[in-house]
Amino acid sequence: MSSVRVLCDEGLRVAVDGGGDRTLLAITDGGAIRFWTETEALERIVRGGSIQLSAHGGDCAIEVTGGTARLEFALEGKGRKRCAFPAAELADALAWVRSLRPHFEGEAMTESP
């Protein structure tokens, strides 16, 4: 059984992990950035909307329109890359995260890079 939900694996790899009310979005494109955010913030955009997650070294934006989630990711020093996946898959992944016990800061994550 997979320990993460993979939303996209062509060029960019977008994986969802976390637990309870915190979701970890791990995006890999040569280098990797893992963005923690509130599960609720991502659940809100499933019905239409957008969110931008930024970190030292990169950022990603997800916009949902018409049942499709479009993700744009930029790693510092590299260009921007995009991928798209059904919003329903994001919703399923978030429901799965909700079903997991919460992680705590500093706890090792289950994904192998």
Next chain:
Amino acid sequence: MATETPYEPSSVLVVEDTLDDAALALRALRGCDRPLAVSVVRDALRARETLGLDVETGVSGRKAPDLVISDLKLPGLDGHELLCLVRADRRLARVPYLLFSSSNELSDVQRCLDCGADAYVQKPIGFEAYLDCLRSVVHWAFDGFPPSRTPSCVIAQGGIHAAAREGA
């Protein structure tokens, strides 16, 4: 080696109906070079829902964002009315609040500051000037650094620091 944002990155709500202005805010927030989770809504009704002020559904008790950036001219409920609703809610009363508007009417600026806006940015504004203003407000809100004053960025007297002192 992967970079990882903090377990609870600072959260920002952007309320903006104009796509170009929302893109400007997002670009400037990326330029603040700190871990942020920025939600964007296109009108004040969606903002009320996101903030847990939705009287229709009775949603409340949501975690307050760490910063709100709102346009003044919005369809339906305008930015000033949204600001007053936010300031009237005990949970949200001290959330740093930046208004962004094309109005250069002093009365608009003053009524927003009177209602509790922490800063007011007048459009049109070049990207560098907007970035300077936003960085200043972000450092003020999150780190407690004194804000800088620029011609296009009106910082409220007292503002975030005064609210923090009142809460101490």
